[in-house]
Amino acid sequence: MSILIDEKTKVLVQGITGRDGSFHAGQMIEYGTQIVGGVTPKKGGQEVHGKPVFNTVKEAVAETGADATVIYVPARFAKGAVLEAVEAGVPLIICITEGVPVMDMVTVYDAVQQAGVRLIGPNCPGLISPGKSKIGIMPGSIHKPGKIGVISRSGTLTYEIVHALTSQGIGQSTCVGIGGDPIVGTGPRDLLPLFEADDDTDAVVVVGEIGGDEEERTAEYIAANIDKPVFAYIVGRSAPEGKQMGHAGAIVSGDAGTAESKIAAFEAAGVPVAESIADIPGMVQKKLSL
């Protein structure tokens, strides 16, 4: 098992004729993901990697029966692309695009909630159920099928952690990069219940960073609702106040959003916090007696 995606998930690529969309469609097909087609306005009728290109998401869904879509379009078109997927009724939308204006996300988040569909991202690496399907941009080779769920706001940091787990023989059920922006479609509190209910997930690693209060709320949520072991890792302890650390969402304002506050919240909730990435595999092994 795994959460959200597996070998049966049929995936569309919005922006498949673009440089990134085309490259990653190829990578996903190579990994074994069921890519069923792509969407680029006015380019319907073409083929990319042998998959049909459609003008609209609606048409693509009708023809292919896709139940997920991944978006690789420039930031200024991201809002339109997600809203089109929502209107076409795609239940799982993954937006990789970086630099989406937050005002656009206010509208998008509301539309996604109203329609009852799930959005992952934006500004994220996507998600992967190792050995089954990957939807996004992460290198498939560092992952290994197994029983640990991973939730993270960051891209390369997630790879680093997954790599550390895999090299100690610890596989993953599903790894979700939720995105580094102030407003993202899916947060840790949306994913934890899915991992809790997944028979093949034994524990979850939550990777947070400075900015906002999502980690604090997640800690409270875990204490009240999650029985499986959860481990946390927080980056940004050395970030100066008021500076945006690369991610639009990673900023400490006054006393709010600091790493200290997040670490304290997890510890208070009984969630062990790793000091460095290298400590994570050992913590997991010890707890699960692997």
Place this chain on the structure above:
Amino acid sequence: MNIHEHQAKDLFREHGLPVQDGIVAYTVEEAVAAYEKFGDVVAVKAQVHTGGRGLAGGVKIAKTVEEVREHAGNILGLDIKGHIVKRLYIEDGCSSIEKEAYLAVILDRSAKAIGFIGSAEGGVEIETVAHDNPDAIKRFSTSELTFPKDAARPLAEALFGGKSVDETMKVLEKLFDMFVKLDCTQAEINPLVLTGDGSVLCLDGKLNFDDNALFRHPEIVELRDMEEEDVNEIEAKEKGLAFIQLDGDIGCMVNGAGLAMATLDMINIHGGNPANFLDVGGSSNPDKVVEAFKLILASGKVKSILVNIFGGITRCTDIAEGMLTALKQMEVNVPIVVRLEGTEAEAGRKMLADSPLHTAETFGEAVAKAVKLGKGEAA
């Protein structure tokens, strides 16, 4: 992105919000000339991109030319939280203030929506009110980009009440519309005042903008005060790098913001002090590596450099090529530790095998080496 109060006030005026007239002054003489236009009472206000101006002595009321001269002289050059005051805003005085309130429209991350925050206790820091008297703060949020009239009315009533409610509603509506139109992340008025003759006035004004939306607001980008910004940070952004100068001596180049933050944390854990945050980004352009090295070395304080790359989209071979080019183009007199992992890592490491660079297998080993070399010890 931040702008000055006087620029915010111009935008307020343009969007129909009630503000006093004001004139920007860069010298004492300009301040005096501005006073002579208004006469009577003026406010002499420091223009810097930081809060707490009042407490730092950066905002003074003047009733005579002599007072203007004295205050302007004192405030120009004042250091407010590390920002040196270079410009003043001479604003026409407000004759009588009945009440002071706080009003802000913000991007509410928790609600994933646009938030309104208001309090009848204005003129003091909202954080203080939140701490001492949380019930005095009224807030609500909306996902609609059109003004939420019904939800806003109770807030307008709570601020000043009485006959001023309709006028307060107009301020709320215009502030909200401006917030949406200009892609703000914060639009704050503290204080919003009720004057003796019953009108509502924005006595202060602070605007912050979403960097991701600046592409659709060239007129806002024009307002950027380069003297308030770190030149290297702006230059980095133009080249597709995210760079922040810190005060340590171990330079870093990392791909990905999260991994870059983790790298800074690890340097601290190993007893070192990072000189910068630098996310070289997702793409694989060797030129960016050259630019990154220039930025890292610009401060002149760097004693060692740590390159930590986990290739995903980024190809380690491109990073390696960029480093070799950088070493040819510029003289780097400090030790460099390189750790390559992920996409094309093996090939990248081979390319660097004959270079004078120090290599490391793991993240932890790389950090330890960079810290040691930075202290002049053997790795």
